[in-house]
Each structure stands twice: as structure tokens, then as C-alpha cells.
Amino acid sequence: MSRIGTRLQDMKAHGRKALVAYIVNGDPYPEATLPAMHAMVAQGVDIIELGVPFSDPMAEGPVIQKGHERALVHGTSLKGTFELVREFRKTNSETPVVLMGYLNPIERMGYKTVAETAAAAGVDGLLTVDLPPEEAAPLKSELTAVGLDNILLLAPTTTVERARRVTALATGFLYYVSLKGVTGAGHLDVDAVKSKLAEFGQLTELPMCVGFGIKDPATARAVADLADGVVIGSVLVSKMGDLADASADDIAAAVGDIVGSIRLALDA
Amino acid sequence: MPSTQQVIETVTKTKQYSATDYSAFPNSDGHFGPYGGRFVSETLIYALDDLQRIYNQLKDDSDFQAEFDKDLAYYVGRPSPLYHAERWSRELGGAQIYLKREDLNHTGAHKVNNTIGQALLAKFTGKQRVIAETGAGQHGVATATVAARLGLKCCVYMGAEDVQRQSLNVYRMKLLGAEVIPVTSGSRTLKDAMNEAMRDWATNVDDTFYIIGTVAGPHPYPQLVRDFQAVIGREARAQCLEQTGRLPDALVACVGGGSNAIGLFHPFLGDDGVEMYGVEAGGDGVETGRHAAPLNAGIPGVLHGNRTYLMEDENGQIIETHSVSAGLDYPGVGPEHAWLKDLGRVNYVAINDEEALTAFRKTTLTEGIMPALESSHALAYAEKLAPTMSPDQTIVVNLSGRGDKDILTVAKIDGINV
Incomplete structure (x- = not known):
């Protein structure tokens, strides 16, 4: 089983909820990312989702768009992201790392090269936002060949029929997008999440993590009761934007604090 | 699975599609050879499926065609x-x-040919709000025009750079009752306006019809814009x-x-x-x-x-x-x-x-x-x-x-x- 699967299974066995945290590689500047990753782990993150910046992040709200823009100013690339994960793995061999991004940088490098380089660097899975199951088979087969997980999205608009197709191609975990909209939106409806998750839960044994619109410990707690884990992103990226001129240590401490407060709520 | 490059090479080498086959494309999942398809986040798939179903139902419907032809003749x-x-x-x-x-x-x-067609589709869906992206402003104007005529709420996304250099069209759209939203992300031009329109659509998918202005975007847009x-x-x-x-x-x-x-x-x-x-x-x-x-x-x-x-x-x-x-x-x-x-x-x-x-x-x-x-x-x-x-x-x-x-x-x- 992959590092992702092992971690989630372990959490479940201990009756705990997984905390998945998203930051953008290279945001607000390249030297800030590695210390932030370690700080988040120290404060109780279970899976790191590392955003690979893209010039046209179509599914992101304004907060994460700006994170991508800040990272791109410094020329952060997919290749550079693999190097960062390699660095991270020098001192952390436990925490799963998922790369979340858009297809074009992956197309540019080539599916096979991406899969092999990612695996060698210590990446555990890819979540490619603009790659629905209909188009995902070629990349998935390269990922499977090197033992990487293929994380797919489910949405409030996903029908049960489609969800079958999604769950058949997904490995690691399923990422349920809690609302219609972009990342960081503010209208999460816990009851609606509940009924959809109940529906999808019938279709798969894979763990289900919920993201988009989880901003504070209370929402995280409410959503965690319905799922195997929660994903936070905009709240961290927003903080990184506020601290764009701060030292890497200060940034790491600040995102660590946020993660710690959510961890506390999840374990309460 | 073959890479994009391999598919392209195969298609190019064998010229497997004879001239008479052109009208058969895109295929059912929206591909023109290795191109096209549907690369969007999961939230939008349902809306695209829905649009495709409606379009397939209407494109050969004689009443729909007659209404389209009538608008092209007497309005355009x-x-x-x-x-x-x-x-x-x-x-x-x-x-x-x-x-x-x-x-x-x-x-x-020419933009209005397409907006007339898509507005008829929007009317059929009963959605009360249309959105569009625009570069020079021509598609925005054409969308605002049909929205005014059908009494639909209209939002046009336009790169902040383009808002500056096409101020006349911006004012035209406003006169037509549209809201013009300057897009300040990325390079502040057409591509960023399209990103923003997609984000709007993902958020307001229940009551909003996205009128794309060109033969790009996820399937079925390249097909239906071409047909119009x-x-x-x-x-x-x-x-x-x-x-x-x-x-x-x-x-x-x-x-x-x-x-x-x-x-x-x-x-x-x-x-x-x-x-x-x-x-x-x-x-x-x-x-x-x-x-x-x-x-x-x-x-x-x-x-x-x-x-x-x-x-x-x-x-x-x-x-x-x-x-x-x-x-x-x-x-x-x-x-x-x-x-x-x-x-x-x-x-x-x-x-x-x-x-x-x-x-x-x-x-x-x-x-x-x-x-x-x-x-x-x-x-x-x-x-x-x-x-x-x-x-x-x-x-x-x-x-x-x-x-x-x-x-x-x-x-x-x-x-x-x-």
C-alpha cells in the first residue's frame, strides 16, 4: 500500500481524522516552502498537498490564484517542485506528499517522465484538477506503473453514475469538493456535504477527504464528522500572502499555528 | 496509451480521415483527432453533459433551426x-x-451568429443569467445584445488591459444593460477573462449559461460554436x-x-x-x-x-x-x-x-x-x-x-x- 493509503488506514484505525494541508510551492518565495512543510508536519498535518503553480489556475479562487502568481514570479516549476520534495524527503520519510496542479505542465514534461521523476523524488500521488476521468487513463497508467496514487475529485454536481467511473480510476483517497465554486469560497453547507458523502460512500472503500471552503476549526470539525479527513488551503495561502515580506521562519510558524488549531479541533 | 505526439504522428502519417469524414467530427467524446476533449474540473462536467444533451436534442430539431434561421434573417x-x-x-x-x-x-x-444560437439554447434551459468572456469586446457586445433582447441578466468578463484599450465597446455593453467585470488576474487579457468566466460558471452553474465566444473550450463548445x-x-x-x-x-x-x-x-x-x-x-x-x-x-x-x-x-x-x-x-x-x-x-x-x-x-x-x-x-x-x-x-x-x-x-x- 502507498504511503497515502497507509497513513489514512492508520488514522482510521485509531479513530482519528486526517488533516490535509495545501500550500503552493514557491509561495511567497522559494525558500519559504520547505520550512513551512516541516512546520505543518510538526503541528499535525497528515498529508501535504503541494500546489504546482500554473499561469491559468482555472479552479482556484482569488486567494490561491495570487499564491500561484507569487510563486511564478520566482519561476517555480514542476521540475523545481520535484527537487523540493527530494529535499523534504531527506528528513521526512513518513508524511505523504500529493502534487496538486494543472495538466499543461505535466503534458509539457511528458506523462512518463513526470511519473518516474515524481516517484524518484518521493512524491506519493498526483491530483490534476483539469483532468477528469474521461481523459485520465493515459496519465493514470504511467502513475500506476511507478506506484503513485491518482487522486480524483468528486463534486456536488457529480451524479452517482459518474461517481462510479471516478471511483474506479481513483487511488489513495477521493477529494470531495464541498461546494459549487472555486477554492476558498464561503458557502459550505454541511448538510449538503453529508447527503452527498453518504451517497458516494456506498460506491467505494477509498477514504474520502473534503475540501474547498473549510476556513476555521469549527467548520473543519463539522465536516470531519462526515468524512475521513479535511483539506485546508486558502486559509494557509492567504496567511502566506500576508507574510510575503516576512522571514521563512515566521511564515513557517504562522502556518504551523493555523494547522495546529485545526488539528486541535479535529482531535477534540 | 500513446502520447499526444504519437497520436498526432499516426494521424498525420496515415491521413486516416478522408475528406468526406470532416462533418463526423468531433467524435462523441469531443475529440478532433488528438485535440479537443474536456479538460475541466469535476464541478463543470455535469453542466457540460447537460449542455451536450440539450444541444444534441435541439441541433436537428426543425423548430429550433427555424427559430435560429428566423433570427439570423430578421435580427442579424x-x-x-x-x-x-x-x-x-x-x-x-x-x-x-x-x-x-x-x-x-x-x-x-460574425460573433452575433453564435450568440444568437447559444441564447436560444439558454432560453431552452430556462436559465436567467448568461456570462461571457471577451477580448476586443465584440463577443461581449454580441452577448449583451442577445441578453437584452431576451431579458436575461448578463455579466461579461474582460481583461483589465482590454477594458482600457476597448473602452468604446465597454460602454456599449453597459448601455445594453450588461455588467462588465474587469479581470485583474494573470496577464489581464482574454485568457484571464476566460479563466474568470469558468470560475463564475463553476460557482453559479445552476442558474447560469456560459456563452463562449469562440470554437475553443471544453466539448461541446467547439462543436456548437462551429455549427452556429x-x-x-x-x-x-x-x-x-x-x-x-x-x-x-x-x-x-x-x-x-x-x-x-x-x-x-x-x-x-x-x-x-x-x-x-x-x-x-x-x-x-x-x-x-x-x-x-x-x-x-x-x-x-x-x-x-x-x-x-x-x-x-x-x-x-x-x-x-x-x-x-x-x-x-x-x-x-x-x-x-x-x-x-x-x-x-x-x-x-x-x-x-x-x-x-x-x-x-x-x-x-x-x-x-x-x-x-x-x-x-x-x-x-x-x-x-x-x-x-x-x-x-x-x-x-x-x-x-x-x-x-x-x-x-x-x-x-x-x-x-x-
Whole structure:
């Protein structure tokens, strides 16, 4: 089983909820990312989702768009992201790392090269936002060949029929997008999440993590009761934007604090 | 699974699609050979499935077609004339140039053909709000126009840069009751407006219909926009036969996203004797890298929901484009054009800013027709092509829009404060 699967299974066995945290590689500047990753782990993150910046992040709200823009100013690339994960793995061999991004940088490098380089660097899975199951088979087969997980999205608009197709191609975990909209939106409806998750839960044994619109410990707690884990992103990226001129240590401490407060709520 | 490159090579080598097959594309999942498809986040898939279902149901429905045809005739003013530019042709001393006068449509460009069609689809869905992206503002104006007529709420996303350089169209849209939202993310141009419209759609998918302005985006947009614009080519074909007794020898149209070009080309694709030229924006010159010519100098990739030729850097980041014409200033191109390029059916060439401006002045002075700067790219290429052909041959140029909107741009280049 992959590092992702092992971690989630372990959490479940201990009756705990997984905390998945998203930051953008290279945001607000390249030297800030590695210390932030370690700080988040120290404060109780279970899976790191590392955003690979893209010039046209179509599914992101304004907060994460700006994170991508800040990272791109410094020329952060997919290749550079693999190097960062390699660095991270020098001192952390436990925490799963998922790369979340858009297809074009992956197309540019080539599916096979991406899969092999990612695996060698210590990446555990890819979540490619603009790659629905209909188009995902070629990349998935390269990922499977090197033992990487293929994380797919489910949405409030996903029908049960489609969800079958999604769950058949997904490995690691399923990422349920809690609302219609972009990342960081503010209208999460816990009851609606509940009924959809109940529906999808019938279709798969894979763990289900919920993201988009989880901003504070209370929402995280409410959503965690319905799922195997929660994903936070905009709240961290927003903080990184506020601290764009701060030292890497200060940034790491600040995102660590946020993660710690959510961890506390999840374990309460 | 084969890579994109392998698919492209196979398709190109074997030429497995004979001319008669063109109308059968895209296939059922939206692919034109290796291009097209549906590369969007999961939230939008349902809306695209729904749109496809509605379109498939209506496209062959005689009542729907009759309503579309009626609007094109009485609201848009179709058929648009096919005009023999005799004076200009004589001067060039080569082929006879005919202009397909899309500039005479209501709102002044071909864009309205598509917005009429999509507005009818929106009406059928019962959604009360439409959104659009726009570059030069022509598609925004055409969308605001049909929204006003149907009493729909209308939001148009426009790059903040374009809002500045196309202020006249911005005000036109506002007069038509639309809300124009300047987009300040990314490069603040058309591509970013499209990103923002997609985000709006993902958020408001229940009550909002997204009217895409070109033959790009996720399936079924490239197909349905093409089908609505194909009226241009159907008319041109019949008009050319009527006026010259035979089919044209060459077609020329400008290509940004490529909707006016595919509209003209598509009904002729099976006519082997008809050469086709898609003219991209060469900006400062393709060799300078400052241009908007992905088919001439880009590579295949994925943006805005479809696989196509793109302008990008070595890391797969989309790069900024350059063109005097806001409507061609786009780093991608419709997937069907990408496929037609690989098949060798259409020749894709580039015209730089200076050549386009020269053609703008020339057409205005010689024929008394002021073309849009977009269309001026096609006219500039026709000016090169005509002298290489004989006077008994015919070129049809798509004069896709009128140049009123560009007067301020041209005046500025001339150093005149209007």
C-alpha cells in the first residue's frame, strides 16, 4: 500500500481524522516552502498537498490564484517542485506528499517522465484538477506503473453514475469538493456535504477527504464528522500572502499555528 | 496509451480521415483527432453533459433551426453579401477577391451568429443569467445584445488591459444593460477573462449559461460554436456558385480562437479544390516571439478545457501574446484548427501588425470598407496571395467585422488625439 493509503488506514484505525494541508510551492518565495512543510508536519498535518503553480489556475479562487502568481514570479516549476520534495524527503520519510496542479505542465514534461521523476523524488500521488476521468487513463497508467496514487475529485454536481467511473480510476483517497465554486469560497453547507458523502460512500472503500471552503476549526470539525479527513488551503495561502515580506521562519510558524488549531479541533 | 505526439504522428502519417469524414467530427467524446476533449474540473462536467444533451436534442430539431434561421434573417440581417472587390482585385492584378461581409451583421461582426444560437439554447434551459468572456469586446457586445433582447441578466468578463484599450465597446455593453467585470488576474487579457468566466460558471452553474465566444473550450463548445458559425460558409458557398458559376479557389480568414475561420471553412472542407488559409496574428513578427500565432509557433498542450496548440514556455506556463488586434490576442486556438493543421487541410500563416495596419488602410481607401483589425490580417494575406494566382481564379476573404471599434487604436498609432 502507498504511503497515502497507509497513513489514512492508520488514522482510521485509531479513530482519528486526517488533516490535509495545501500550500503552493514557491509561495511567497522559494525558500519559504520547505520550512513551512516541516512546520505543518510538526503541528499535525497528515498529508501535504503541494500546489504546482500554473499561469491559468482555472479552479482556484482569488486567494490561491495570487499564491500561484507569487510563486511564478520566482519561476517555480514542476521540475523545481520535484527537487523540493527530494529535499523534504531527506528528513521526512513518513508524511505523504500529493502534487496538486494543472495538466499543461505535466503534458509539457511528458506523462512518463513526470511519473518516474515524481516517484524518484518521493512524491506519493498526483491530483490534476483539469483532468477528469474521461481523459485520465493515459496519465493514470504511467502513475500506476511507478506506484503513485491518482487522486480524483468528486463534486456536488457529480451524479452517482459518474461517481462510479471516478471511483474506479481513483487511488489513495477521493477529494470531495464541498461546494459549487472555486477554492476558498464561503458557502459550505454541511448538510449538503453529508447527503452527498453518504451517497458516494456506498460506491467505494477509498477514504474520502473534503475540501474547498473549510476556513476555521469549527467548520473543519463539522465536516470531519462526515468524512475521513479535511483539506485546508486558502486559509494557509492567504496567511502566506500576508507574510510575503516576512522571514521563512515566521511564515513557517504562522502556518504551523493555523494547522495546529485545526488539528486541535479535529482531535477534540 | 500513446502520447499526444504519437497520436498526432499516426494521424498525420496515415491521413486516416478522408475528406468526406470532416462533418463526423468531433467524435462523441469531443475529440478532433488528438485535440479537443474536456479538460475541466469535476464541478463543470455535469453542466457540460447537460449542455451536450440539450444541444444534441435541439441541433436537428426543425423548430429550433427555424427559430435560429428566423433570427439570423430578421435580427442579424442575413444573408450577408458576398462582395466582389473589383477595384482592389484589378490593382493586385491576380485572383478576383470576394469579401464575405460579416461586418454588415447587426453588432458589426460574425460573433452575433453564435450568440444568437447559444441564447436560444439558454432560453431552452430556462436559465436567467448568461456570462461571457471577451477580448476586443465584440463577443461581449454580441452577448449583451442577445441578453437584452431576451431579458436575461448578463455579466461579461474582460481583461483589465482590454477594458482600457476597448473602452468604446465597454460602454456599449453597459448601455445594453450588461455588467462588465474587469479581470485583474494573470496577464489581464482574454485568457484571464476566460479563466474568470469558468470560475463564475463553476460557482453559479445552476442558474447560469456560459456563452463562449469562440470554437475553443471544453466539448461541446467547439462543436456548437462551429455549427452556429457555419452559416457563413454555407452562404458563401452558394453565393460564390451563383456569382462565379463555380467554387472559390481559396478561402482566407483570420484565426484567434478561430470561430470566423471555422465558420467559413467548414462547409468547404470536403471540396478538395478549395485551398484554405487561416491567418494568425504575427504581432511584431513570429521570429521575435512577440506574437499570437500558436499554430505557427506553438506546441500542443491543454488550456481552457481543450487540447490544442498553445503558446507556452519550457515549463508549460502559458505566455503572454502580442497583437495590435485585441480579438486575436489569445495564446490558444480552437482544437479543430489544430487538427486541420496536422492533417494539412488548412494552411496556417501569420501576418504581423504592420502588414495588418497597411491592409486596414488599403481596404478603407480602395473599397470604402473599414475592416476590423482582426479581419485586416486576412485581407493582408489575401493581398499577398492574389498576385500569385490568375485573374480567372477566386479568393473569398472573410471580412469578419467592421473597423469602427479600432479607429481609436489606429488614430493613436498615427499620433492623433481623436
